[in-house]
Amino acid sequence: MKLFKSLLVAPATLGLLAPMTANASEVNLNEIANYSDTESIEFANSFETEDSNKESLIAGGEGLVSHDGGFSETTTASFGLDFYLGSTDDDDSVADDALTFGYSLGIGLNTSFTGEDSLDITLDAGNVSEGVAEFDGNTTGDGLIVDGISYTFPLGDATMIVGDSTDGSALFTTACAYGGPSAMLDDCANVNAGITGGEATIGASYDFGNGFTAATGFQTSSTASGVFTDESADAYAFNAAYTADSYGVSLTYSVVENAGLTNEDTYTAANAYYTPDGSLPSISVGYEIGDLGGAVSSNDEKTSFFVGLSWDEVGPGTAGIALGHSNTMEADEEEYMYEAYYSYDVNDGMTVTPLIFTKENSTSAKDDTTGVMVKTSFSF
Secondary structure (H helix, E strand, O other), rough: OHHHHHHHHHHHHHOOOOOOOOOOOOOHHHHHHHHOOOEEEEEOOOOOOOOOOEEEEEEEOOOOOOOOOOOOOOEEEEEEEEEEEEEEEEOOOOOOOEEEEEEEEEEEEEOOOOOOOOOEEEEEOOOOOOOHHHHOOOEEEEEEEEEEEEEEEEEEOEEEEEEEOOOOOOOOHHHOOOOOOOOOOOOOOOOOOOOOOEEEEEEEEEEEEOOEEEEEEEOOOOOOOOOOOOOOOEEEEEEEEEEEOOOEEEEEEEEEEEOOOOOOEEEEEEEEOOOOOOOOEEEEEEEEEEEOOOHHHOOOEEEEEEEEEEEEEEEEEEEEEEEEEEEOOOOOOOOOOOEEEEEEEOOOOOEEEEEEEEEEOOOOOOOEEEEEEEEEEEEE
């Protein structure tokens, strides 16, 4: 009962939060905290200009006003802030029922030079603690870091992407209608086949029309040994999907090199969803199997499984339930996670998402983990 009593203080806690600020070397973000009190936010930049008193403004969320030496008028910025409040209980720790808090801040900058291309930069900060780690928030600390840079552009009838700290699967289509908030189940079991976490990335996608798409991506996990060389740890993947009005299917295959070794791991993920008419929920399923080239033959297989139900209209919000396990080795017992969530918009820029989950633990010395969490998201 202590767990649920603690969560009753969540609204009061959020109401007492003080505005937060973050600093970067070339962009003054202190004014962001006052966005609700002004109609524009000033950004001081370090570009050389003839008049050092000139400033660039974000006006009404429509983009950066252009002038000589300032930001392009095609540049837009978006901001997202998540507050996480939660508690877990496994009866094995003195921290059971302790109420923990964390936040994630994301800033996205976007510029188009031709109207068909897109240069995207993502800045992240966050101090998500272990107690609310299931929400998959940022753990980078209070200082802003560059989380990803990418440039997407058309090449004939295809779409290309190049980037740094960008997922090789950025252009992939995964057939999943489930939108749950947890870190373990939000991949819909496409955990490794849709390659992520690359330092240098290049990819391409093609839309054949009539719902058929295909994409490929290449990434290297470290540029210290060069980019896409025999010495670098590289990964490449392929994705094919078909999407209709009420259903979709996708297949993803990847090859992941092991750093310093000559062997490779391969993963295959199959996903599908169906959204019926009326009040019935959509159903999403996923299964991934991996062959670990560097593992011993008796334990060289890794699997992930997922099934989830989603309701788009439940009162003022949406709801979902799901179960699955992730990265289970062949010789191990599956550790399933079960979750239920409800998400509703308080207003145009604020969404509240409660989540309750249970995660199995196959180790006899440790009990299963139960958690109750609340995520409050702001977009501006």
